[in-house]
Amino acid sequence: MPAPDGTPDAGLPGPAGSAVRRRAARWLTAGAVVWAAAMALHASVPNAGVNAGSLFQTLLPWTGLGVPLLLALAAVLRSRIAAVAVLAPAVVWVTLFGGALTDKRSGGGDLTVVSHNVDEGNTDPAGTARVLAAAGADVLALEELSDASAAVYSRELAAAYPHHAVIGGVGIWSRHPLADVKAVPIMPWTRAMRATVRAPEGPPVAVYAVHLASVRVSAAGFTTGRRNDAARELAAALRSETAPRVVVLGDFNGAYRDRALSPVTSRLRSAQGEAGAGLGFTWPAAFPVVRIDDVLVRGMTPRAAWTLPATGSDHLPVAARLSR
Structure with a gap:
């Protein structure tokens, strides 16, 4: 029977196993939302004295790698809610870099x-x-x-x-x-x-x-x-x-x-x-x-x-x- 948050029982023993999965799914869902927010608000990520914000922006295109990782974890947990939450960083990445994947080159120029x-x-x-x-x-x-x-x-x-x-x-x-x-x-x-x-x-x-x-x-x-x-x-x-x-x-x-x-x-x-x-x-x-x-x-x-x-x-x- 599915857990109340939509996470099916994946076979871990007893109520304790279901509680662990629900807790993990909640953490994963929160992580996906935080990751999406960090990507969308990359200019506001604090430098925190070590220029972490600048480094994050330098590597920003690679933040998309978090999407398949989060999706794989959602699949392991069999959590529909977590899988849906992973759409958030996916949409943000496409918004930021989807245009770069198209060929914008044209003729002309002197x-x-x-x-x-x-x-x-x-x-x-x-x-x-x-x-x-x-x-x-x-x-x-x-x-x-x-x-x-x-x-x-x-x-x-x-x-x-x-x-x-x-x-x-x-x-x-x-x-x-x-x-x-x-x-x-x-x-x-x-x-x-x-x-x-x-x-x-x-x-x-x-x-x-x-x-x-x-x-x-x-x-x-x-x-x-x-x-x-x-x-x-x-x-x-x-x-x-x-x-x-x-x-x-x-x-x-x-x-x-x-x-x-x-x-x-x-x-x-x-x-x-x-x-x-x-x-x-x-x-x-x-x-x-x-x-x-x-x-x-x-x-x-x-x-x-x-x-x-x-x-x-x-x-x-x-x-x-x-x-x-």
Whole structure:
């Protein structure tokens, strides 16, 4: 006979067994509701001194894995109420990420851009340069350059990209002339730069190549202080940017939904979010689990966004085709 909460007796001995199952079903139902609430209200999950909220938002796409787990537990308990409750996190996940599962890429666009953290430890920069050149982009933004690798990229990309500038660990390569090249001070050492790309047809575009500070997950929590400071400095630079068309390319060491990056992301739109197909994870390249590399725009329309094949880096390159 079913228990009063709709949980059938699964064969555990006696009234004590039924009580255990009912209690477990109630906990599972509550857990499903709490999980759904945390997903829906992810911006309100507290950091609790260890940046738990930021980490939760970074891994937010993976919260959907809780749905089959909860559903399996509901099946084990044979609880209809718990099974229905699991619909709550399922609906929230689909609301948040269901659109990413559709292909939003379209034709058109007059500027193709690529961003790649090429990895300072990359043992094949020449091969990486060939992969990037094969993408046929108008503009490349490269991050985590060393002096030696920058020389290799300059040599290998010279034929396709006659205009380039490197400042510190970042560089921009372009088929079209560059103007107004300058460092953007987001950290004590140069990890960001800006240039104006002047294509022969169409208005100029302000292009930023950025590499925010790295983060770590350790016993001390999700350490993001330097990255967050760099994001605020980048946001300040973008506030003073007067160009109507802006593209920010780079390794943000955080997901677009991470609240700590909101000083930047509140002013820019993600090309992947608007014109991609899938979630577009970029790191680590061998088995990507997060998207920390992105193409962000203002005053431009994304037409398509995608990732490029793996190179010798631990990141995947990201690309987007834009309309000015």
